[in-house]
Amino acid sequence: MSSRAEAKAAGDISSDRNFNMAQAQTSRKGFCSVRHGLALIMHLCNVSVGTQKMNLSVALPAMVNSTALAGSPNTSMETPPTASQDRWNETLKEFKPVAPMYDWSPETQGIILSSLNYGSFLAPIPVGYVSVVFGAKYLVGVGLLLSSVLTFFIPLAADAGVDLLIVIRSIQGIAQSMVLTSQYSVWVKWAPPLEKSQLINIAISGQMLGLFIIFLVGGLLCQTIGWPYVFYIFGGFGCICSFLWFPLVYDDPIHHPFISAGEKEYIVRSLAQQDCSRAWSLPIKAMIRSLPVWAILVFHFTEFWTFHTFMDYLPTYFSTILQANLRDIGILTSLLVGTTFICTILEGLLADFLLSRKLLTLTAIRKLSSAIGVLIPSAVLMCLHWVRSSMSVTMALLVLCHAAISFCQTGALINLLDIAPRYTGFLKGLSQIFVYLSGAISPAVTGFIISQDAEFGWRNIFLISASMNLLGLVFYLIFSQAEVQDWATEQTLTQF
Structure with missing residues (x-):
């Protein structure tokens, strides 16, 4: 046993030395x-x-x-169009x-x-x-x-x-x-x-x-x-x-x-x-019993509850609560989505920087990113009802919310690659089921609440979303891991 351990340790040292050399050679590529x-x-x-x-x-x-046709009454009839405007309108109609x-x-x-x-x-x-x-x-x-x-x-x-x-x-x-x-x-x-x-x-x-x-x-x-x-x-x-x-x-x-x-x-x-080999068989029983897998699946359901609510009803919120017109709704929605796009890239770089400098472990990065991606948006959701009279404050909070949500992408949303690289595709497909299930339920619940209570409906929607997010985060923080699970290795493969 000791000789085997020594050989493994020597191999690890040699592998680390070769890895560092290769890393130095490719670091210039960027x-x-x-x-x-x-x-x-x-x-x-x-x-x-x-x-x-x-x-x-x-x-x-x-x-x-x-x-x-609903947009036609918006045309002002107070000032009659000039001749040049008539010619311009005819040109637009022609082309x-x-x-x-x-x-x-x-x-x-x-x-x-x-x-x-x-x-x-x-x-x-x-x-x-x-x-x-x-x-x-x-x-x-x-x-x-x-x-x-x-x-x-x-x-x-x-x-x-x-x-x-x-x-x-x-x-x-x-x-x-x-x-x-x-x-x-x-x-x-x-x-x-x-x-x-x-x-x-x-x-x-x-x-x-x-x-x-x-x-x-x-x-x-x-x-x-x-x-x-x-x-x-x-x-x-x-x-x-x-x-x-x-x-x-x-x-x-x-x-x-x-x-x-x-x-x-x-x-x-x-x-x-890392065991990346392909396999026909799947350890279904082990996956079902794995709490780290369930932590990720539950987080997908709760996190995308808020995402689908935003995607489906944010324009309605802008129109009914903030009294924004159609043009402004498109601009405001683009601003929020653009914020998420930029922050997603930056947070990926930040996570790898923390890991490469050994400032945090991979497990800590996954849990910390998930916590930031849930706690800040949840706090924002609970505040939105009380600042709805101010467009600027509401938009500032929503920008902060969308910037923080993108942290989840470096947290629980890619955690499957850490715990079971052999079965990433299958588990990702399973997590998509939870995403679609959340997307089927949350818009229906949101629409029902708005129809029942126009005055306090949005407050209740935001509180429900925040509660769902916090429940998913607590479950994830307790049971999640970032190490390859035993059932995800070839040596302990359980047949399907």
């Missing part, structure tokens, strides 16, 4: 490395997915008769394409918008399992290409009928779930431990940038060149990203044709102690 290029490509793919998720929500007011409009009831609009989630409940777990066995390259690429091509057909589907539009949106939801679920499996073999947070955050922040772009320019596109171009432009962008993905992305650095020998050695050696 953000010009292939792994950071991979993060940038994945960032662009997530930008595309973010725009395709929200493009129909942004275009819908211009697609529906009742919504479009502006005529986009069709539809008589969809509010109930029909709700079904169309929610249809994106119909297939999402079924897709994540199979997609996660397939990504574990076969890799994520083709799942991400095919999912993005399929979603982008279907985006082109949404205007035609709307003309053909609501049923076809719902079917296309449902298939899009499955395709987008392929991208969002399986991409985490790429980082199992590409992300060195000291760069894991920054690489993943660079990639994932693309979703926030996509939301920022679609909120900022989507309405302008609808007003200037017509709502169909919202789907044509962002569908085309998605196709371009998928064409970049296939030739430039590989499941592991060993088979990448353009990576340098130094960077390849650095990545491989840094992950030498």
Whole structure:
């Protein structure tokens, strides 16, 4: 036993020495490395997915008769238009394409918008399992290409009928779930431990940038060149990203044709102690009994409760409580999403800095980030009702809230990569089920509360969201870990 321990210790020392040498060789590359290029490509793919998720929500007011006609009384009739204004209006009418409009009831609009989630409940777990066995390259690429091509057909589907539009949106939801679920499996073999947070955050922040772009320019596109171009432009962008993905992305650095020998050695050696091999079998019983897994799943449910409430009802809050107009609503929403995008990248860099300098352990970083990402937003939520009379104070608090929420991305939301790298894809798919479940419940609860109590409804919504967040955080802080679990290693594999 002693000789075996000594041999293991000697191997660890040798491995550490080689790792440090490789790290020194690749430190000069910085953000010009292939792994950071991979993060940038994945960032662009997530930008595309973010725009395709929200493009129909942004275009819908211009697609529906009742919504479009509601804006006509806003035109001032006090001053008659001049001759030059008449000529300018005629020129705009001449060049502006005529986009069709539809008589969809509010109930029909709700079904169309929610249809994106119909297939999402079924897709994540199979997609996660397939990504574990076969890799994520083709799942991400095919999912993005399929979603982008279907985006082109949404205007035609709307003309053909609501049923076809719902079917296309449902298939899009499955395709987008392929991208969002399986991409985490790429980082199992590409992300060195000291760069894991920054690489993943660079990639994932693309979703926030996509939301920022679609909120900022989507309405302008609808007003200037017509709502169909919202789907044509962002569908085309998605196709371009998928064409970049296939030739430039590989499941592991060993088979990448353009990576340098130094960077390849650095990545491989840094992950030498991590079991990244693929497996057909799954330790289901061990996963069910694992409290660290449940800590992450519960946190996903509670954290995304607030996220879905913000995404679905924040424009309504701006309109009804803050009395903002449509233009200001788009700008304010873009500001909040842009704040989350910037902070997500910065916090990934901060987490890796703390880990590389050994200022905090990985477990401490995950728990501290999660605590910041919950405690500050919860405090803000409990204050919003009392400052609603001031637009500036409300916006300052919301910016602080969205900046703090992004800390969760370096906390519990990537913790699965720490405890079970072999099964990251499958567990990520499982966590997506909890995200979609939260997204199905929280908007319904929010809508019910607002309809029952218009005066204090928002106060109750914010208090419920804060309570959910705090419960999830307490459960996570008690049971979470950041070490690879015994059941996630090949030696202790339990058959499925």
